[in-house]
Amino acid sequence: MPALLLRDLRLATRAGGGFGLSLAFFLIVTVLVPFGVGPEGGTLGRIAPGILWVGALLSCLLSLDRIFALDREDGSLDLLATAPIPLEGVVAVKAAAHWLTTGLPLTLAAPVLGVLLNLPEAAFGWLALSLMLGTPALSMIGTFGAALTVGLKRGGLLLSLLVLPLYIPTLIFGAEAAKRGAEGLAAGTPHLMLAGITAGSVAILPFAAAAAIRVNLR
Amino acid sequence: MSIWEYANPKKFMQTSSWALPWVTGLAVLTLLVGLVWGFFFTPDDFRQGSTVKIIYVHVPSAMMAINAWAMMLVTSLIWLIRRHHVSVLAAKAAAPIGMTMTLIALFTGAIWGQPMWGTWWAWDPRLTSFLILFLFYLGYIALWEAVEDPDTAADLTSVLCLVGSVFALLSRYAVLFWNQGLHQGASLSLDKEEHVADVFAWPLWVTMAGFVLLFVALVLLRTRTEIRARRLRALEARERMA
Numbered sequence: 001m002p003a004l005l006l007r008d009l010r011l012a013t014r015a016g017g018g019f020g021l022s023l024a025f026f027l028i029v030t031v032l033v034p035f036g037v038g039p040e041g042g043t044l045g046r047i048a049p050g051i052l053w054v055g056a057l058l059s060c061l062l063s064l065d066r067i068f069a070l071d072r073e074d075g076s077l078d079l080l081a082t083a084p085i086p087l088e089g090v091v092a093v094k095a096a097a098h099w100l101t102t103g104l105p106l107t108l109a110a111p112v113l114g115v116l117l118n119l120p121e122a123a124f125g126w127l128a129l130s131l132m133l134g135t136p137a138l139s140m141i142g143t144f145g146a147a148l149t150v151g152l153k154r155g156g157l158l159l160s161l162l163v164l165p166l167y168i169p170t171l172i173f174g175a176e177a178a179k180r181g182a183e184g185l186a187a188g189t190p191h192l193m194l195a196g197i198t199a200g201s202v203a204i205l206p207f208a209a210a211a212a213i214r215v216n217l218r
Numbered sequence: 219m220s221i222w223e224y225a226n227p228k229k230f231m232q233t234s235s236w237a238l239p240w241v242t243g244l245a246v247l248t249l250l251v252g253l254v255w256g257f258f259f260t261p262d263d264f265r266q267g268s269t270v271k272i273i274y275v276h277v278p279s280a281m282m283a284i285n286a287w288a289m290m291l292v293t294s295l296i297w298l299i300r301r302h303h304v305s306v307l308a309a310k311a312a313a314p315i316g317m318t319m320t321l322i323a324l325f326t327g328a329i330w331g332q333p334m335w336g337t338w339w340a341w342d343p344r345l346t347s348f349l350i351l352f353l354f355y356l357g358y359i360a361l362w363e364a365v366e367d368p369d370t371a372a373d374l375t376s377v378l379c380l381v382g383s384v385f386a387l388l389s390r391y392a393v394l395f396w397n398q399g400l401h402q403g404a405s406l407s408l409d410k411e412e413h414v415a416d417v418f419a420w421p422l423w424v425t426m427a428g429f430v431l432l433f434v435a436l437v438l439l440r441t442r443t444e445i446r447a448r449r450l451r452a453l454e455a456r457e458r459m460a
Contacts (some may be wrong), residue, residue: 144381148361148374158364162378165353169388172396193395197388208381215373 001085001093008097011070022059022102023109029055030113041118048117049127049178055113056106056131057138057167063102064142065159067094068150068213077150081217087210092202095136095143103135119182126181133191134174137198140205141166147209151216170197225302227445234438241438245431252424260417272330274422278429280323283351286316286433290358291383294376304441306372307448309379310362311440315433317355324348343393344401350389354382368448 013019033051037043071077080090110131111124119127145163149155177190224230256274263270290309297306327345328338339345361378365371 141385148378149364151370152364155364158360161360162357165350165357165389166382166385168350169385169392172389172392176396190395193392204384205381208377212374212377215370215377218370 001089004080004085004090004093005097008094009100012066012097012101019101022062023105025062026055026059026106026109027113029058030116033117045118045120048114048119049123049182050175051117052110052114052119052127053131053134053171053175053178056110056135057171059106060102060135060138060142061160061163063098064146064163065149065156067098067143067146069146069155072150077213078217081213087213088206091143091147091206091209091213095140095202095206098143099136099139103131103139107131107135122184123178123182126187127178130174130177130181130191130194133177133194133198134170137170137194137201138167140198140201141170144205144209144212147212147216150213170194173197222300222302225300225304227304230304231442231445234442238435238438238442241431241435245428245435248424248431249428252421252426252428256418256421256425260421263418266334269330269333270418272326273418274425276323276326276330277422278426279319279326280348281426282429282433283316283319283323283348285430286312286319287351287354287383287386289437290316290379294379297372298376298380303372303448304445306376307444308437308441309376310372311444312433312437313355313359313362315436315440317352317359319429319433320348320352320355324352341397342401343390343397346393346397347386347390350393351386354386358382368451 030052033047033055034044037047068077071080081087083090107128111119111128114124114127142163145159145166148162149159152158173190173194177187177194180187180190224233253274257271260271262268290312293305293309293312296302297309324345327348331340332338358375358378361375362371365374
């Protein structure tokens with residue numbers, strides 16, 4: 001499994017892996033927001049945690065269809081399915097690789113982009129913490145969606161239609177956690193709920209995703 | 219005699235062809251009685267005026283929107299565990315009906331909300347969770363449409379239905395955390411504490427029964443259509459082989 005993780009990381013970071021793409025997308029979305037809502041610092045600061053969360057979520061979505069599609073094309077998904085390691089483990093490793101190449105960079109980039117949106121100073125730490133807790137859930141849920149649509153020719157659009165409703169609870173608790181932190185309120189409860197969603201997704205969804213892959217490879 | 223007999227499509231077709239006219243007739247009858255009673259023979263509410271009568275469409279459709287998803291969850295589970303085709307076809311048949319019920323509930327709610335709350339839409343927990351439920355129906359139906367092989371589609375949509383149920387419930391409670399609402403609490407419960415007045419409640423019970431019967435009739439009809447379509451495809455495939 002470590003070998004698989006390393007392989008996925010290498011594939012994602014080297015040429016044509018689309019590693020920087022989601023980060024660049026995140027940057028562009030963040031830059032577009034002030035053009036849409038106007039440059040007043042007060043307004044921007046108030047909506048910044050929510051915008052950054054939605055932006056991170058959309059950037060995460062962008063790279064989901066790569067998780068299995070390339071492996072499916074060159075046949076390595078069939079090999080992985082017949083390999084001695086359980087398919088559930090493969091799925092979990094794939095999600096981890098996706099998080100390391102998407103979720104983690106987004107988490108690190110979010111506070112920097114927060115400067116552009118006039119994010120209140122107190123909020124930087126809370127935003128990073130909530131993204132750190134929440135993005136693994138986004139990767140795991142997304143991996144499940146990618147597993148469902150891996151057999152389809154043009155699954156990309158359908159993938160977002162399937163995955164976005166599943167993202168709603170994560171987004172609600174994540175944005176709420178960051179917002180409460182920014183306003184100096186007690187932010188413990190949403191952070192705990194967010195961590196709970198992540199833990200639950202990581203525990204349950206590998207099984208659902210592996211089942212979906214088995215169906216698709218049948 | 220067990221319920222699993224109806225997993226046999228032939229047996230299901232026989233029984234449902236006999237049951238369908240009766241269920242349809244009963245549904246039409248109860249709906250007519252309930253709606254006419256509700257619309258013309260109940261007094262206006264002293265504060266809400268005659269807009270209160272929207273309740274006879276709003277509440278039953280909202281109830282069926284949730285119950286349709288619950289039914290899809292059960293039939294999807296049966297398909298995944300016991301591989302009965304009729305079961306998953308019933309889930310497929312129920313999805314557009316459930317989605318329509320969700321839309322009816324949202325629209326009648328908007329029409330009712332405009333004069334009462336002064337707004338068509340508010341990000342109230344109940345309204346929001348219904349909108350989310352609508353999105354889940356949309357994804358489920360889209361996945362059925364996208365996958366070509368019927369058995370693969372059945373498996374994938376069933377897995378999606380199971381996972382979706384968990385996340386729909388999560389969203390339901392997440393939005394409660396997220397915003398306080400305008401919407402009132404439960405209008406009908408066996409607990410007498412919160413209850414609409416009896417004069418409104420009785421026709422409401424009748425229309426709710428009518429919506430359940432209507433749902434059953436539509437699901438039977440659509441499941442029969444799906445089974446016939448499946449048979450037709452098998453016949454065509456056989457002809458091409460010959």
